[in-house]
Amino acid sequence: MSLVHSFRQALQKRELKSARRRLTIPNPSSIDFSSNDFLSLSTSPVYRAKLLHILNNAPPSQPLASGGSRLLDGNSAYAEELEKFVAEFHNAPTGLLFNSGFDANVGVLSSVPQPGDVIVYDELIHASAHEGMRLSRAGPRVSFKHSCVESLREILLKQVENDSLVRDGRRNVFIVIESIYSMEGDVAPIKEFVRVAEDILPKGNGYFIIDEAHATGVFGPRGTGLVQELGVEEKMFIRVHTFGKALACHGALMMYQAVVLCCPDTRDYLINYARSLIYTTALGFPFLAAIRAVYELLSAGETEPFQHTLQQLILHLHSQLMEIAPLNPGLLEIDHFPGSPIFSLRTPIPRQLADVCQRKGFVVRKIMPPTVPAGKERVRVCLHAGNTLDEIDGWVRTLQSWLEATQISLL
Ligand SMILES: Cc1ncc(COP(=O)(O)O)c(C=O)c1O
Structure with missing residues (x-):
């Protein structure tokens, strides 16, 4: 059997389980209740103007490409200055840019835990953290309940x-x-975790590594994240903030980026040992400019109105769903954490619900195994500052009609 034939068989198996993944091209006229562009910055004229201003005002001598790995020819004063700016915004001693959140998690988790160390992780952490742990020299890796x-x-x-x-x-x-889980949309009890770790590991050998991918821009004063909202920066050994979600450093630039916030020694260690930083071409100027632009907006409080609008929309949808769900036991359950832009609609038939919404022009996604464990299928709905009350009400009407039709068909 040829290799390609075996690929086809594997894909066929997924097809039969309705689990085959496919790339889709978004329809620009559909209403976005799915992307991670929580602040709608990717289409914001303010962000566009800021980014274009930086790009247009770069001196002609500014190379557009980085030219190599950060350790060879890819470093620049601009990148280092940007790292300082971002770290200061997040009230951290230093920052180190990675080309993506995936690279950041892989780099950190594959290199920081030392041989024999223990890694204890939430059972729902992102695939990139698993990838990092897989490459790590740590000893036991044990999950705890979400x-x-x-x-x-x-x-x-x-x-x-x-x-x-x-x-x-x-x-x-x-x-x-x-800090916020991408599929459940819930917020981690960070302070309680810290108390437990300090209680059980009083010698100070407990180290928190927190991924703020979905909280960046959305939570905390000026969108600094959940750790800063709670004032527990000093309790976190490493914080990872990704820029490809609410901070919109994606789409136009086709690339995701992230910063690892840590102490100077850890930063130096990562520069020496994190292979996902060392063996990759560094971010070029347009990518750095995109990060700079968004952090200037955050820093000046210019994204706070978007945060505020988003919170109002979240309250609006939350209250509607809380009325609808109890009327549809067995068919709809809502998992939603206050303030989170991510709503999880648990239904035994997520595919049907997602299909109906898509046909009506609302982009929502069914989330199926292997992305979530079997039995935890759901429809994921994300709100954005750029959504309107009318859009939300329109989608809720679609949901209600679907629920009514489904209830009748089940009779
Ligand atoms: C929690 C979390 N961490 C890390 C990543 C990876 O980030 P990036 O998309 O920048 O590679 C993602 C997103 O896919 C994520 O949801």
Whole structure:
């Protein structure tokens, strides 16, 4: 059997399980209830003007491409200055840019935990964190129940009981979490996690690594993120902020970027050991300019009105869904955390609901295994500052008609 034939068979298997992934081209006239462009910055004239201003005012001598890896020819004063600016905004000692959130998580998790160290992670952390852990030299990698403080406590207690090096503080324990989970849309109990870790690992060998991908721009004063909203910056060993979601450094520039916030020694360590930083071409000037533009807007508070509008839309949809869901037991359940732009609609037939919405011009996505565990299928709905009340009401009417029709067909 040829290799390509075996590919076809694998794809066929996915097809039969309705799990085959396909690239789709968004219809520009559809209403976006799906993308991670939470602040609608990618279409914002303010952002466009700021970015074009930076690009147009670059001196003619400014190379557009980076020319190589950061460690060879790809570094620049502009990149270093930008890292300082971003780190200062996030109240962090230093920052290190990566070409994507995926690269950042892989770089951090593959290199920072030392041989034998323990990694304890939320069971729903992103695939990129799993990829990093897979490449890591750490010893045990143990998951705890999603956002469950008791489960984290149990796992940490077990590590302390079973391993005298952990108990003595001579072996590090990394606790890997996100601030908002992309598929559930819920917010992690960060302060409670910190209390548990400090309680069980009093020697200071517990290190938090937090991914703020979905909180950046949306939560915290001026969109600084959840860690800064809670004032727990100093409790986090490493924070990863990605720019491809609410910060719109994607689409036009076809690329995602991220910053790792950490102490200067950790930054130096990553420059020496994070292979996803070392062995890749550094970001070129247009990408750096996109980050600069968005952080200037954040820093000047110019994205706060978008944050505010987004929060109002979230409240509006939340209250409507909370009325509808109890009337449709068994067919619709809503998972939504206050303030989160991501709504998770749990239904046993997500494909049908998503298809009906798509046909009516509303882009929502069904989320199926293997992206989520079997039994946790859902329709994911994301709000954006650029959505309108009319759009939301229109989608809610579509949802209601679908629920009514489905209830009748089930009779
Ligand atoms: C929580 C989380 N971390 C990291 C990433 C990867 O970020 P990027 O898209 O910048 O590679 C994603 C997105 O896909 C994500 O949802």
